[in-house]
Amino acid sequence: MLKKKMLRDIKSNYAQFFSIFILAVVAMWCFTGFQSDVIGGRRAMSAFSESSNFSDGWIYGSEFDIEQADRVKATPNNHCTSDTQSNFSSDWLNLPQEY
Structure with missing residues (x-):
């Protein structure tokens, strides 16, 4: 009995049920599109950082x-180049105390 009533309601209000169905499909489509963009962006960023050999961290200090x-410089997995190691000169390390 309940199934017949449900089918009768769907038949009489077909446009409303169909529009809700279309809205649900569009919402799922937008969500999956946004989510795939985030996942693809993370993969692209990871691939870029691996291929460009960008540094994982920087060390700044005025009283080294x-x-x-x-x-x-002696820490493991430290990939300092000669350019960055030259920044540890005695002139650079003797900064005034105001900094």
């Missing part, structure tokens, strides 16, 4: 001494 700079 030579010993601390040498310990940073």
Whole structure:
């Protein structure tokens, strides 16, 4: 009995049921589109960072001494180039205390 009533209601209000169905399909389509964009963006960013060999971190400080700079250079998986290692010069390390 309930099934017959349900089918009769759907027949009499077909346009409303169909429009709700279309809205649900469009909402799912938008959600999956946005989600795939986020997933693709993360993969692209990961691939770019792997291929460009961009640094994972930077160390800034105004009171480094030579010993601390040498310990940073000696850490495992430290891929400092000669350009970045030259930044640990004695002139750079003797900054005024105002900084």
